[in-house]
Amino acid sequence: MWSSERLRNVFYQIALLLLIGTLAGYAIHNLVHNLESRAITIGFSYFGQEAGFDISEKLIDYDPTHSYGRAFGVGLLNTLLVSFLAIIAASLIGLAIGIGRLSPNWLLRKLAGGYVESVRNVPLILQLLLWYGVLTELLPPVAEAHRFASIYLSQRGCTLPWPVAHAGWWAALLGLLAALACSLFWARRARRIRDRAGHAPRVLWPSLAACLLLPLAGWAAFGAPSEFSVPLISGFDFEGGKTVSPEFIALFIGLSTYTAAFIAEIVRGGILAVGRGQTDAAEALGLSRSQRLRLVILPQALRVMIPPLTSQYLNLTKNSSLAVAIGYPDLVSISNTTLNQTGQAIEAIALMMGVYLTISLAISGLMNWYNHRVRLVER
Template identity: 45%
Template sequence: MWNKRLQSARALSALQQGAILALVAGAFYLLVVNASDNLDALGIASGFGFLNERAGYAISFHLIDYTPNDTYFRAYLVGLINTLLVSGLSIALATLCGVFLGVCRVSDNWLLGRLSYLAVEFLRNVPLIVHLIWWYGLMLALPNVRQAISLFDVGYLSNRGLTLAWASDGSLIGWGLLCAVGGGAIGYALMARYRNGLAWKGFGPPVWPAILIGAIVLPLIVYLISGSHWQWDVPVSRGFGFSGGVNLTPELMALWLALSFYSASYIAEIVRGSIQSVSRGQYEAAHALGFSEMPTMFRLIVPQAIYPMIPQVTSTYLNIIKNSSLGVVVGYMELVSSTGGTTLNQTGQAIECIALVMATYCVFSLITSLLMNFYNYRVSLRTHG
């Protein structure tokens, strides 16, 4: 009897969901048909064929080859890569600064706790666009090229941005990063397998040294076996700019720093709240066993605080990716500036351009959520029946 009721409840739920899905699909179809009819009435061609046409506009910063003679699709790829670059750099720096500030917020050192509290409150209560404009103004106020600040003669900081030494063969960077990711994954898998075989769960060696060693050793082995020749292209001052190396423009630097420090303030509060959610008895037990403050924090408290931390940090990461669209304010050509801005204005294909931008951001967000959920699953406490 109960099985029949359960089956009927499942069937009713499936019918309700199917009906809602059909209504949404029908509404979407009507919108598409209506938009297509209106575009035809105005004599505006629809579709994505415009992506194969000549773009005709320049993009100052690009990691792949690009000229105004390339297609709109190539411009889209440049904007996509620029978005990924600033988002990845911002996530990395925001995480480091946020964890540091969050741990300092719960420190027993009164001065350290107060200073970190002031930093967090200041950073998160100033609008992001104000952060962006302030950092951009600061970058433009740096010395000119001839008076650039030297960074050990391999990099220079000026009002033209940050110029760093780079590999003469740029493809080596891409292959090196790929090998580093693969080596880190191998190191993580080996250490995880070793830790799972231990009798006492949670008391094995940390995972991060294995990841770091793998990320260094595998690229080195591939480099030695392949017989490649690594040569540095060191920047040299030439006239009103630098010759050689890679230049991180003031627009990229401003957007990177603004996103990083603004988001770090929210990550710091997430870290603080998660650490304080751990039972006070854990601290007392560690002190009773003779552990000092630092080992207690990083070996006992933080691992337990990671579980409630990850979902909230995931939301912050998603906001970083979406807020990278503010690069349009300072002229950094990312996805919205290129495809959602210049390309849209030149072609008039508003629906297609906006749909392409929305779909790309949606994919970015889904991939980020998938990776963070996988990490959450790996580190979460699980019971085995």
């Protein structure tokens, strides 16, 4: 039996796992003993206690009478929101800059190169402080806010009119999601038709029409609400409307522009990795420059780009924890307050680590799945 290599390997794995488990168990036991002997409270029971502090930005209902657990949820959602939006923005900016670096236009190429070199080589925390400083120092106080129609820019951030909650708006949102799903489905179908019949039905225009008409239909069917909450200056702040805080804006801009510089290099590398012959062949087929890029180069470059892109997305999410320096109530900021009020540092830090680990594993799982889908199928 010992001669079976497979069995032996399994045995080694189990032995290693047991060893690690024992070490971890010993460490935890030691920790609990030490903390108890020092009369330091341990455990997660604080999660249900009243938090007692307020949070200025929240996606779910929260006030100081809610629990630490709920406060943690508020922080987590804030982290996810800013990371999600910044990932999208960073990808788009990165793509544009990356292509720009390979442009035949001298000025564009140099500008894109300058962007990458300057942004990439300055620490992110400084950039965040810079953006935050620019926003809070240069923007006027509320009373003298810059006004564009009903949109205000002030030291309190960007305040804009916001629809008053109504079934019609939700129906419109659902309509938009349905339209996006239909468009995706139609695009795939169109590809199949093209493969079979040789020519594809139109995709862009029907999709755009669906994205416009379906939300409109949903909005109209549920009473066509037209009520907006319009911001008005009242005392210290705006009454009504929706305010996007300068902390959020600074963090969003900082994270997306910083990560975009790295993504641009990944895009450039990906494109350069596609053989020159591909461009030549596409040119020979009479494809225009934009068609060449869209249909031939980028799809192939994508395969090379995805693994390094994944780590940039992970970096961005983890970098969002710098938010605390500029006062955005993210996961770390809320956990810090909790840690200080309860004194339970180990639990709070372990929980934060667990959450970032989970987010990172989720992102990399998703990207691995995508990578698997688009990788070269060798026959």
